[in-house]
Amino acid sequence: MTPGSNIPLSAAGVAVDVAAPVRLDVSGLLLTAHGKVRSDADFVFYNQPAGPGVTYRSGGGASPDAITVDTAAVPADIERIVVTASPDEAGRTFQGVEPTATVRDAATGAVLATFTPPRLGTETALVVVEVYRRGGAWKVRAVGQGYANGLAGIATDFGVTVEEPPAAPQAAPPRAAAPAAPSAPAA
Template sequence: KVRSDDDFIFYNQPAGQGVTYRSGGGTAPDAIVVDTAAVPPGIEKIVVTASPDGAGQTFQGIEPTATVRNADDGSVLATFTPPQLGAETALVVIEVYRRGGAWKARAVGQGYADGLAGIATDFGVSVEEEPAAAPVAVTPPAPVAAPVDPRIAAP
C-alpha cells in the first residue's frame, strides 16, 4: 500500500527517499535508480511502472525493457521485456522488494487497460475521477437597440 503522494516518483516529482527518476529525453531510455541503503526501513516494495507518453496511447508495438544494473560498476544483472502487449495503457514492469533483510528484483510485466489509475487502485490509492464539466447554459444574446442618431430629438 502507498503511504502518501510523496511515495510517487515520476517526471514531476523525480526524487524520493532512495528512489530517483531520470528522463532519457526521448533519445535514451528513462532510468529509475534505487539506492536500497537510502530506502526507509518501513518500505518493503518499490514498483516500477510505465505508460506511453500520448494520452490514450497503448503499448501496441512498444516493447518496454527493464534493465537492472549494479550501482557500483553499471554491469547488467538482469533484463526483462514483457510479452507482446496490446491494449494496455499502463504496465507494472518490475518490483524491487525486501525479503529476509535482502533486496531482490522480480520481473512482473502486468498490463492495465485502465491506465495508471488501475495500478494506483491496486496499490490502495483512491483515484478521484475528474468531475464532469457542468453543462454551460447558453443564454441567447439580449436584443440590441438600433443605434440612435443624436441629431434626432426624442418626442
C-alpha cells in the same frame, strides 16, 4: 528474466530503465507490507523525482527514463518498489510495443538483468518489475502486469490519490429573449 522470475541483487544501488520504440513515462511506487504507498510522496515520477531512497531520471527522449533505488536509504517500512511504464502519447496502448526493462548496478552500470514482458495488447500502463526486500536481502522480480486504465489505474491500486481534472463547466441553457417592450402610442 521471465514473468514471475526473480534474482538476488548483488548491488546496493540499482537503476531500472525501461526502453521501447516509443517514448515511455516511467515511475516508481514505494510500497509497504500492505501493498500500498504511505502517502502520495511515495509516488516517484517526472513531476516528483525523488522519494526516500528512490529517484527518477529522465532520459530526455534520447535514452530511456529510469528509476534508481538505493536500497540502504529505503525506509524500513517499505518492502518493495514497483517500477511502472506507460506510453507518453495519450491513449496509446502497448499493442506492438515491446518495452524492455534493464536492471543495472547504479555504481558501475553493469547489467544485472533484463526483462521484456510477453506480448501486450490493449494495456496502457504496465508494472514492469519490482525491487523488493525478503528476509533482509534485496531482489528484483519480473512482473509484466498490464493495466487498461493507464497509470491512474496503477496508482489508484497502490493507494495513490489521483485527482481527476475538473469537468468542463456545462454551458448554461440559452436564455429566452425578453419580450419586446410595447411601443408608446404616437402623440
